[in-house]
Amino acid sequence: MQTMLTTTPIIDILEQQRQFFATGKTKDVNFRKEQLKNLKQAIINNKEAILQALKSDLNKPELEGYYELAVIQDIKYALKNLNAWVKPKKVTITPEQFPGTARIYPEPLGVVLIIGPWNYPFSLMISPLIGAIAAGNCSLLKPSEIAPSTSQVVAKIIHETFLPNYITVMEGGVEVSKQLLAEKFDHIFFTGGTKIGKIVMEAAAKHLTPVTLELGGKSPCIVDADVKIKAAAKRITWGKFLNAGQTCIAPDYLLVNKQVKQELVAAIKECIQEYYGDEPANSPDYGRIVSSKQFDRLTGLLQDGTIITGGKTNPTERYIAPTLIENVSLDAPIMQEEIFGPILPVLEYEKIEEAIAFINNRPKPLALYLFSKDKAQQNFIIQNTASGGVCINDTVMQVGVTELPFGGVGESGIGSYHGKASFDTFSHSKSVLQKTLLFDLFSLRYPPYKGKLETIKRLFGS
Ligand code: NAD
Numbered sequence: 001m002q003t004m005l006t007t008t009p010i011i012d013i014l015e016q017q018r019q020f021f022a023t024g025k026t027k028d029v030n031f032r033k034e035q036l037k038n039l040k041q042a043i044i045n046n047k048e049a050i051l052q053a054l055k056s057d058l059n060k061p062e063l064e065g066y067y068e069l070a071v072i073q074d075i076k077y078a079l080k081n082l083n084a085w086v087k088p089k090k091v092t093i094t095p096e097q098f099p100g101t102a103r104i105y106p107e108p109l110g111v112v113l114i115i116g117p118w119n120y121p122f123s124l125m126i127s128p129l130i131g132a133i134a135a136g137n138c139s140l141l142k143p144s145e146i147a148p149s150t151s152q153v154v155a156k157i158i159h160e161t162f163l164p165n166y167i168t169v170m171e172g173g174v175e176v177s178k179q180l181l182a183e184k185f186d187h188i189f190f191t192g193g194t195k196i197g198k199i200v201m202e203a204a205a206k207h208l209t210p211v212t213l214e215l216g217g218k219s220p221c222i223v224d225a226d227v228k229i230k231a232a233a234k235r236i237t238w239g240k241f242l243n244a245g246q247t248c249i250a251p252d253y254l255l256v257n258k259q260v261k262q263e264l265v266a267a268i269k270e271c272i273q274e275y276y277g278d279e280p281a282n283s284p285d286y287g288r289i290v291s292s293k294q295f296d297r298l299t300g301l302l303q304d305g306t307i308i309t310g311g312k313t314n315p316t317e318r319y320i321a322p323t324l325i326e327n328v329s330l331d332a333p334i335m336q337e338e339i340f341g342p343i344l345p346v347l348e349y350e351k352i353e354e355a356i357a358f359i360n361n362r363p364k365p366l367a368l369y370l371f372s373k374d375k376a377q378q379n380f381i382i383q384n385t386a387s388g389g390v391c392i393n394d395t396v397m398q399v400g401v402t403e404l405p406f407g408g409v410g411e412s413g414i415g416s417y418h419g420k421a422s423f424d425t426f427s428h429s430k431s432v433l434q435k436t437l438l439f440d441l442f443s444l445r446y447p448p449y450k451g452k453l454e455t456i457k458r459l460f461g462s
Pocket of ligand 1: 116117118119120124130142143144146148174177178181191192193194195196197199200213214215216217222247248263285338340357365408413
């Protein structure tokens with residue numbers, strides 16, 4: 001693996017990409033489609049290697065590996081819609097602009113940097129890349145060093161499929177990230193934690209580079225008393241313990257109506273048993289914590305409350321059992337930082353207003369989950385809370401709706417992607433007004449202004 005890079009090769013690669021971009025080749029829609037097809041084929045050809053790398057980095061079960069391979073569907077979607085996306089969009093004009101037409105032209109930004117995290121280390125590199133290719137950019141990818149096997153597979157696929165002056169990968173850790181961030185890009189797309197997101201934005205500001213920040217945070221999950229508890233528990237348990245809780249939109253903590261707390265806890269315990277057996281450590285369907293550093297951080301969080309179920313750990317395997325915890329102090333790290341692991345605090349409320357106030361008093365989360373049968377209550381919560389997205393009566397599934405832009409707000413992120421939003425994120429909307437010199441309908445604008453004021457007042461509304 002290429003771990004250390006001097007500044008010179010980065011500058012060289014960037015220069016080569018700028019030169020390639022300047023040839024205008026990436027503006028050709030057929031070229032973009034060709035490259036998307038090449039990427040799709042390369043992923044299909046390397047399917048086994050990708051699944052193995054995910055297994056090695058995160059003990060990801062094969063079935064969950066296929067969730068990452070769903071990027072193939074994203075490529076198909078982009079291929080199907082690209083002709084429509086690239087088309088300039090006509091907008092209406094007011095009479096004083098006659099004769100003329102106004103259109104929005106989506107144009108590529110140039111050379112973009114994509115930095116990825118380790119939790120879905122394949123798809124979170126490739127998914128933004130699809131948008132970058134579709135929009136006609138050159139790209140430089142920096143996968144997470146914390147998932148080294150997947151980082152290598154991403155590098156292999158990209159290096160075998162594309163010329164480095166178009167798309168390339170730089171593997172490595174923080175030092176490589178820092179070297180990259182010192183350079184000027186036309187866009188930076190970052191997926192990772194809020195803390196590093198701030199570092200990325202600060203570095204980008206020096207060059208006035210626009211950023212998309214796909215960050216994390218504490219996504220609450222409200223469970224009201226009127227729902228089928230067993231059905232809610234099934235979906236909560238799945239969304240929380242998928243990938244051993246290392247999912248940016250996993251429910252971070254539960255806010256459950258006091259009346260059904262015991263019933264919900266019992267149902268989640270039952271689901272854990274159904275999904276992973278009596279001993280989840282032996283389940284082929286349960287993941288592991290990515291690194292010892294994360295393992296130590298998470299085992300530290302286990303001290304922040306009373307364990308209801310789970311709590312077992314094994315440092316050699318970096319195993320942490322699916323855990324429910326209560327009596328957590330709101331000032332303790334478990335309620336102050338994103339958990340990002342298989343530990344689920346259970347908090348209770350008596351009136352729904354308390355749950356809403358609790359959420360609104362904290363940083364805006366990436367996802368908000370509500371289990372409730374009451375439509376009026378669902379709408380009330382949609383309208384009276386702020387979050388990147390909302391999912392009612394399910395968890396995590398919102399990420400699978402291609403046409404829903406995916407992203408955070410406030411501390412959970414800036415910008416969004418998926419489907420058309422990916423194309424928009426990597427495009428500049430260029431505004432173009434085209435006029436003719438045939439005649440001048442709006443000649444009132446020219447001085448001298450004498451005798452024109454009354455008409456202008458009437459036209460512009462005073
Ligand atoms: P991270 O912020 O630690 O690292 C992300 C990337 O930043 C890595 O490639 C890493 O090498 C690089 N990096 C680390 N330190 C850096 C520094 N000082 N300067 C420059 N670059 C640096 O995030 P992570 O631990 O890989 O991922 C976990 C976080 O990502 C969680 O907070 C999770 O919620 C979030 N996440 C968000 C999404 C989303 O789509 N919104 C998806 C997955 C993960």
